[in-house]
Amino acid sequence: MTKTAAIIGGGVIGGGWAARFALSGWDVAIFDPDPEAERKISEVMANARRSLPALSEVALPPEGQVKIVPTIADAVAGADWIQESAPERLEMKHKIFNEIQTHCHKDALIGSSTSGFKPSELQQGARHPSQIFVAHPFNPVYLLPLIELVGDVATTTRAHAVLAELGMKPLKVRKEIDAHVADRFLEAVWREALWLIKDGIATTEEIDDAIRFGFGLRWGQMGLFETYRIAGGEAGMAHFIEQFGPCLQWPWTKLMDVPELTDELVQMIASQSDAQSGAHTIRELERIRDDNLVSMMRSLKGRDWGAGALLNSHDARLEANADPDFTKPIISVARAIPIDWTDYNGHMNESRYGQLWSDAADALMRMIGADAAYVKSGFSYFTADTHTKFRNECHAGDNVTVVTTILEGAGKKLRLFHELKNADGDVVATCNQFLLHVSLETRKSCDPAPHVSDKLTSIIAAQAALPKPELS
Structure with missing residues (x-):
């Protein structure tokens, strides 16, 4: 039996959700008052049809039907998953959730794409608060797998199972917090970047180059802590923190409110890092990192972009000689x-x-x-x-x-x-x-x-x- 998703708000994020569901075999109903919604959705769908199947070595399910409907009630009637992707105005979201819960069935999952609001804020005045949860994606939704889930345990557990079937990576956030997890990192980097520009230290292009030619590649395949575990060498994560932890107190950044690196915190980080990466020796992790980086940068060579464009120009110089x-x-x-x-x-x-x-x-x-x-x-x-x-x-x-x-x-x-x-x-x-x-x-x-x-x-x-x- 074909499942149905309702998308409330068909902008960049809502359109991406629609594409992810439709190309996974779900029927999709979209409500958006924008008179240009149909054109915008069709353009996002065209991009998704071009790119998402390229990630798989097997055929995707038959594409579901996508339709624009005139009301929220029409969109959510019979929907299994409802995704709200309206602008970040809490009062507007409350009205939308009230309309959704007036017409949807009681077992429907109601996710919000909000990047900042907590579930407790979204649920204020709701008919069935536990039905509403945060399902925060990353653009483009039809390609990037991470979805941050925050909310009722039973509800987010059901949502986790659905997203996994869509080929996504649900991350259940342990406690609700403003901006969840990933955007807090992005916000910190964004704020520091603004200072660097304001103080004349670097341009927007130079900052982007620092990311895409350096740590962005490392983060893309190992994240933050596994990258630093390797930096700690054979002595491990605790040694890395001991060596570089004091730097957090130096005036390197505008973001100076950092936690004290107590023995308890160091041990917590080290033990979690062991659980995450301890199955591999440091030499094995280095080889895994190197193979991943080579594969990523070679992929970028094929697109002649970023680090790949640099490698192509270097190849051309070598051949010219x-x-x-x-x-x-x-x-x-x-x-x-x-x-x-x-x-x-x-x-x-x-x-x-x-x-x-x-x-x-x-x-x-x-x-x-x-x-x-x-x-x-x-x-x-x-x-x-x-x-x-x-x-x-x-x-x-x-x-x-x-x-x-x-x-x-x-x-x-x-x-x-x-x-x-x-x-x-x-x-x-x-x-x-x-x-x-x-x-x-x-x-x-x-x-x-x-x-x-x-x-x-x-x-x-x-x-x-x-x-x-x-x-x-």
Whole structure:
């Protein structure tokens, strides 16, 4: 039986909730008095359809029906989950909750997206106070999994089960507090950032760079305390606090109200850190951290953003310094195998061999002048056929090279033979790759520009004296 969610308030957060539910197979009814609500929701849904399925290696459930309804009563009738995402005005929220509870069934879960109000404030004057709880998400709701749950234990326990089925990470806050947990961190960083700007210490871009090129990457995969546990070395969390705790009293920040680091507090933190991370040695944690950081930054390389854009520009500098001698075998790829290229068998999976052949062909294209500017002008080489033969295995950390031989380069045809070799010079795999030169406008084959064909001819001539590879 299809479940139904009611979304009250279809702005950025409400729209994100609607997308998360709908793409998880729930029917969704949305109430929002904004005349532009339908357009805005459809745009959020389009973004979610493009991105959320990309997180999964399996198909998502069939998408639920999404509809805009004229009243709160229409939205909540028969709803299993009701999510209020109205502006942060308590009086307005009280009126909305009264309307919701007038028309919803008694077992419906009523969550609020509030980033600051406590459940006790939201529940004031409510018909059934325990039915209302905080379910605070993070934008974009359809991608980021964290939801802070605050409220009645029985109600938030039910909510926890629902959110887990949606693929989210519910965090049950132990006690109600203004701004819950995560936003208190964000608020502290935000306040400090405002002072840094006001005092002329840093610009908005410089502050963002400090986060996205530094501690933001560490936090993204290990959080705060596990990061500091590693900083404490083999002596652990208690040693870290002993070493760096006094810094909290130094005038480094405008936020100077810090708790006293009593023996009791240090022991509490250390024991919780042991429970969190004690199953791993410090060296194991370092390797886990390093593998995670490599995977994250390599992902950013694919988007040419943040730390990934920096890595791409560094790669380009390294490649620009190379001056190939075409009287010798062409080394089209020289690299280490990254951790995210390996599979459950512990070796590089076959799709990454294809990646290496593609990278090798791209490198040769740049060598002959069919570079990014050439592609931008409307021409390129497309792979028409490949044949790969596997002879051995590659593992994470292996240093490999691809030696590329031009077998054919006349007119629109380009045939390459690639040999993937390990550090010992042994051939791990080979590929016979056939490419056609094409017009990107017509998507049909055509002859390359004279400067490309001339360069290709000169390279083939320079390679003529070299022994030919075995093609078997």
